[in-house]
Structures are given as C-alpha cells and as structure tokens.
Amino acid sequence: MRALDQLAIETAVPVMTEQDLHHMRQANRDFERAVAANDTSAALAADDRYHAVPISAADNPVLSRIIEQLHPQLHRILRRKFSTLLGGRNTIEHHDRLIDVCAAKDARAAAELSGQHWSELGGHINALFDTNQFAEAADG
Numbered sequence: 001m002r003a004l005d006q007l008a009i010e011t012a013v014p015v016m017t018e019q020d021l022h023h024m025r026q027a028n029r030d031f032e033r034a035v036a037a038n039d040t041s042a043a044l045a046a047d048d049r050y051h052a053v054p055i056s057a058a059d060n061p062v063l064s065r066i067i068e069q070l071h072p073q074l075h076r077i078l079r080r081k082f083s084t085l086l087g088g089r090n091t092i093e094h095h096d097r098l099i100d101v102c103a104a105k106d107a108r109a110a111a112e113l114s115g116q117h118w119s120e121l122g123g124h125i126n127a128l129f130d131t132n133q134f135a136e137a138a139d140g
Helices: 002-015 018-036 040-058 061-080 082-086 089-103 107-130 133-139
Strands: none
Touching: 002 040, 002 061, 002 089, 002 107, 018 040, 018 089, 040 061, 040 089, 089 107
C-alpha cells in the first residue's frame, strides 16, 4: 500500500483542485469525529474517502483496481486493532499535513510524507504480529 499510495499521491498532486482538497479536509474532519466517538466503521469509511481523493485524481485505473483489491485485507487488520493503529491524533495530524503539502503542489514531498505514514502504520501492524496480538484476539 505504501508504494501504491505514494504513486497515486505523486501523480495526483499536480492536477488536484481546490475541490479535491476540500473533500480531503471534510473526510479528515469526519475521521476525527469518528475516532473521538470510537466508531471504527465510520472512521474507516472517512479514511477511505480521504485516500480516494488522490487515487481518483491520479486517474490510473490499474492503480485504482490494485488498491481496491488490497483494501479488504487492510480493513480486516484495521478493524481488529483500530485503537492501536489509528486511534491517536497522529493520523489526523498526518492527514492535515498531507493536505497542506498537496495544496502547495509539492508532489515529491507529498509522496514522501504519505510513505512515512504507511511505514509507521506498517511498523505498528508488524509489531502486533510479532507480539501475537492478532492470534490472541482470534483465540479469545
């Protein structure tokens, strides 16, 4: 997902409109409200809307299809450990920073920032697997 999202961001930023940025901001505010309410389904839906903006703007059907195929697996992980992976302010703040960089039309910096976020999320997921927290949840 890291590489795919970076490609989508770098491709999208030069063609993103103010309306695209508005949709990202709105989705991030919805995400923030859902996190505060501990509403995993609403948070994941808002996060999907947020990330769908640059994916759509990138206008690459193959990229869109591959990302769409990976989402179910990612969602299974995020649903099981939502509070550990997404519950903090860091995702909301990351989203806000990414919007600012996209608005500045700095495609490379936006792609790097996106990659950092996915690397951090991947690290959290790996740590959960390393400590068998997924197996414990399945057994319990």
